Amino acid sequence: MKHKIPVSVLVVVYTPDLQVLLLERADRPGFWQSVTGSQETGETLEQTAMRELEEETGLDANRYGLENWHLSNQFEIYKHWSGRYAPGVTHNTEHVFGLCVPDVVPIRLAPREHLQCKWVSRDHALEKVFSWTNAAALRVLPEFAARAN
Numbered sequence: 001m002k003h004k005i006p007v008s009v010l011v012v013v014y015t016p017d018l019q020v021l022l023l024e025r026a027d028r029p030g031f032w033q034s035v036t037g038s039q040e041t042g043e044t045l046e047q048t049a050m051r052e053l054e055e056e057t058g059l060d061a062n063r064y065g066l067e068n069w070h071l072s073n074q075f076e077i078y079k080h081w082s083g084r085y086a087p088g089v090t091h092n093t094e095h096v097f098g099l100c101v102p103d104v105v106p107i108r109l110a111p112r113e114h115l116q117c118k119w120v121s122r123d124h125a126l127e128k129v130f131s132w133t134n135a136a137a138l139r140v141l142p143e144f145a146a147r148a149n
Contacts, residue, residue, distance in 0.1 A: 003086040004038045006077070009049040011035040011066075011097045012137050013057065018145060019104055020125040020138065023056060023114040028080075032128040034137065036094070049097045057117075058108030064101050069144055071096040073133040096137045100148045 012034045013021035025031040037052035039045065046068065050061040072095045077085060085092075104119045120128065126138050 003089075004084045005041065006085055006089050006092040007039040007045075008092055008094045009035075009037060009039070009045060009052060009097055010094050010134060010137055011049050011053055011099055012134075012141060013053070013059065013099045013101060014122070014141060014145060015101055015103055015119075016145065018122040018141060019119045020122050020141070021057070021107065022118055022120055022125055022128055023109070024116050026111070026113055026115050028130075029115060031130045032125075033131060033134050034129070036134075038092075045095045046097075049095075053099060056110050056113055059099065059101070059105070061099060064099050065148075067098040067100070067144065067148055069096045069098055069137075069140075071137070071140070073136065075131075075133055094133050096133075098141070098144050098148065100145065 022032045035052050035056050039048045049066055053059045053061050072093055074091055074093045077092050107117045109117055122138055122141055126135055129135050
């Protein structure tokens with residue numbers, strides 16, 4: 001089994017009026033999140049974010065403009081996902097990006113990864129996301145959205 005690299009991205013997909021795309025995890029029903037994924041060998045963080053966006057939503061980051069927020073969080077890997085990493089790896093570093101789309105756009109889900117998606121207000125998204133890093137990114141979204149628009 002190939003182990004995951006303990007470096008990942010979180011991509012907040014949002015509209016100018018701060019509607020946020022949330023995805024429900026297939027392996028953990030009820031766990032809502034933004035686009036996330038682990039870096040693969042040889043990828044830059046931007047390449048990882050672009051790949052994960054396309055795989056999980058069908059969105060082409062080049063069409064909208066991916067924003068590196070230059071924020072990162074380190075967190076302890078949840079025990080139920082620890083088997084994906086090499087023995088002894090306990091923490092992951094997640095890098096935050098944003099993608100502003102002009103309006104609510106259709107999403108093509110990866111069925112193995114997500115059960116459903118929804119566009120919700122930023123405030124509602126803050127209540128729904130399960131990870132503290134996702135909530136932290138949503139809290140600073142207005143600041144980054146103002147820079148992008």
